Amino acid sequence: MSRIADAYGVTPRWLTLRLDEWGVPRRQRHEAHLHRRSAQRVFRGRMVRRSxxxxxxxxxxxxxxxxxxxxxxxxxxxxxxxxxxxxxxxxxxxxxxxxxxxxxxxx
CATH class of the missing domain: 1.10.10 (Arc Repressor Mutant, subunit A)
Known part of the structure; x- marks a missing residue:
């Protein structure tokens, strides 16, 4: 929700109220986590400890x-x-x- 609000220059609260007003169903929190980027895409490679x-x-x-x-x-x-x-x-x-x-x- 925050990313969408940022993209349109509105607050997340405003966007939430509008989506509720328009009858747009929202995902449950556990469903939203399924769509997050995996850690592999955020961190590439493995940190090697140097001497x-x-x-x-x-x-x-x-x-x-x-x-x-x-x-x-x-x-x-x-x-x-x-x-x-x-x-x-x-x-x-x-x-x-x-x-x-x-x-x-x-x-």
């Missing part, structure tokens, strides 16, 4: 590419994008940028 050595290697690579990273960030690449490309945490990258004196972008 501390793998994380340290990724961090070392990030630090080695400091000038390139700073240039990418200043050109508009987000911290989240950098985190994905280096497979590191958002917070760790944000800390490095602050530590290196890079002015943070507005989200």
């Amino acid at each position: 501390k050595d793998d994380v340290r290697a990724a961090q070392a690579e990030f630090v080695d590419q400091r000038t390139d990273v700073i240039a990418r960030y200043r050109d508009g690449e987000s911290v989240a994008s950098l985190a994905r490309s280096f497979n590191l945490s958002h917070s760790w990258i944000a800390e490095r940028l602050t530590e290196w004196g890079v002015r943070r972008q507005d989200p």
Whole structure:
């Protein structure tokens, strides 16, 4: 109901009242859950736990590419994008940028 209301720019309550007024039958809650997306479609793949050595290697690579990273960030690449490309945490990258004196972008 919320998704439909959002799509039409109305509140879910307003939509519920109109559907009741128009005599549109609604599914029971347990029936609605049958139509939800499966978790497989939301999360693709399996998280593989990395060793501390793998994380340290990724961090070392990030630090080695400091000038390139700073240039990418200043050109508009987000911290989240950098985190994905280096497979590191958002917070760790944000800390490095602050530590290196890079002015943070507005989200």
